[in-house]
Amino acid sequence: MNNTDISHRFIINDSGVRGQWTLLDASYQTVLAKHDYPLEVQSVLGEMMAAAILLSATLKFEGSMIIQARGEHVVSLLSVECTHDHKLRAIARWDGDTQGMDFRTMLGNATLAITITPLQGERYQGIVPLDGTTLSECLEHYFQRSEQLRTQIQLFHGNNRAGGLLVQVLPAHSRIKVDPQQQLEEWERITTLARTLTAEELLNLDCATVLRRLFHEESVELFPAEAVAFECSCSRQRTADALAQIGRGELEEIIAEQGRIEVTCQYCNELYRFDAVDVAMLFTHGATDSDGESKTIN
Numbered sequence: 001m002n003n004t005d006i007s008h009r010f011i012i013n014d015s016g017v018r019g020q021w022t023l024l025d026a027s028y029q030t031v032l033a034k035h036d037y038p039l040e041v042q043s044v045l046g047e048m049m050a051a052a053i054l055l056s057a058t059l060k061f062e063g064s065m066i067i068q069a070r071g072e073h074v075v076s077l078l079s080v081e082c083t084h085d086h087k088l089r090a091i092a093r094w095d096g097d098t099q100g101m102d103f104r105t106m107l108g109n110a111t112l113a114i115t116i117t118p119l120q121g122e123r124y125q126g127i128v129p130l131d132g133t134t135l136s137e138c139l140e141h142y143f144q145r146s147e148q149l150r151t152q153i154q155l156f157h158g159n160n161r162a163g164g165l166l167v168q169v170l171p172a173h174s175r176i177k178v179d180p181q182q183q184l185e186e187w188e189r190i191t192t193l194a195r196t197l198t199a200e201e202l203l204n205l206d207c208a209t210v211l212r213r214l215f216h217e218e219s220v221e222l223f224p225a226e227a228v229a230f231e232c233s234c235s236r237q238r239t240a241d242a243l244a245q246i247g248r249g250e251l252e253e254i255i256a257e258q259g260r261i262e263v264t265c266q267y268c269n270e271l272y273r274f275d276a277v278d279v280a281m282l283f284t285h286g287a288t289d290s291d292g293e294s295k296t297i298n
């Protein structure tokens, strides 16, 4: 396995603190290649992709997670979707000049939503106002409010790479009767060490080296690397389902005017075409295969 496009879980023994490390290269560049994003948007999108990997590892679920920031200024949307097995896709919408702007300025008044859709069970969504100056600060606030777990998140980008390091109090540890003062001191000691991490280190070194540099006096248990990859969850079937929501009359009007309906996936630029027969099939029960492939009717 490469040293990039992976994620590692680790535990700092005897401290009651766990962590997650990730470094994205090809997966990030694939996202950047899909749209002509300004540099500032590229940066925050990369950080949000890294954040999605870090968070999905700590919020246990099987299914998909979406982190979305909706802004009222130049950037109206930053959205990253990731699955429990680290398949990622990401998109940003912006209008205007972002030059020299930081995360907060680009978005203006904004909210941050984290939506988890499990394969089984209820969808869960947490929404918080963006009340930090950086994405990592906003996410730390999110954890404080929703999970009530002390969490430190550091996110980095540069040279077409993005990555991050998260440390968090172990949920079980916070329930054990440990002297709160002692626990707090331990947390502060670990996060002070973690904070010495530089972008240069995170974006260029492997996880074991980074952890050795940060926590050389601790006993750190490092779990095997898990692969991260760009993968878009769009399909012809999903597109057909979305079209069916629009309604038959409206779809038939478009067909009458334009001969066909074309839908481009905004995440990956895949083009899906539907003609008059396809549209008719949308409204015929059982017309499409469950595997998402279209049927050709001649």
Ligand SMILES: [Zn+2]
Pocket: 232, 233, 234, 235, 265, 266, 267, 268, 269, 270
């Ligand atoms: Zn797609």
